[in-house]
Amino acid sequence: ETGVTQTPRHLVMGMTNKKSLKCEQHLGHNAMYWYKQSAKKPLELMFVYNFKEQTENNSVPSRFSPECPNSSHLFLHLHTLQPEDSALYLCASSQIAGVRTTEAFFGQGTRLTVV
């Protein structure tokens, strides 16, 4: 079983709700990522945390708010989402070490539906 665990697996929320996605990695990695996977689109990198510091925010709307309290946990706080935000949200982790940087290990994802 993967060392990256995401909860919940499925989430249905209204546009006025506030919810959070959780990701936990047990691989001892120093970097964590949020990706969005929509139908017929490539996986889109949303946020990158390296040693708990956010190093990338790919023009993601402010209704998505990441939080990385430590190198093993990553959250994505959601509020006032739009129906077009419905997608599979994937968390990943890797060990950043220059040329020895490892592959990205993905979690199972959270299937989000905004109604």
Place this chain on the structure above:
Amino acid sequence: GENVEQHPSTLSVQEGDSAVIKCTYSDSASNYFPWYKQELGKRPQLIIDIRSNVGEKKDQRIAVTLNKTAKHFSLHITETQPEDSAVYFCAAAETGGGNKLTFGTGTQLKVEL
């Protein structure tokens, strides 16, 4: 930023045939090129990767080739089996920048009996 293009978007082969998926990238600084396989309803999983200091890598029925000059890399699957049916994604990253993968749009591979 990096831009990765992947072709074809769908590929249907007979069991036992070979399958080839091609990707191009734009950023000459990219030095890491993984390939992920995603089965329906499951997470993407790495099947093979290649770094820019080699031109080819093979792992049993799977091989990847890299042409840095032309900025393209390809996945080759030989002796395809029904369990190879999945969506395959190529990606590119510059590892010194933190392994921020830019993905291609994916190829739906179907291996028919």
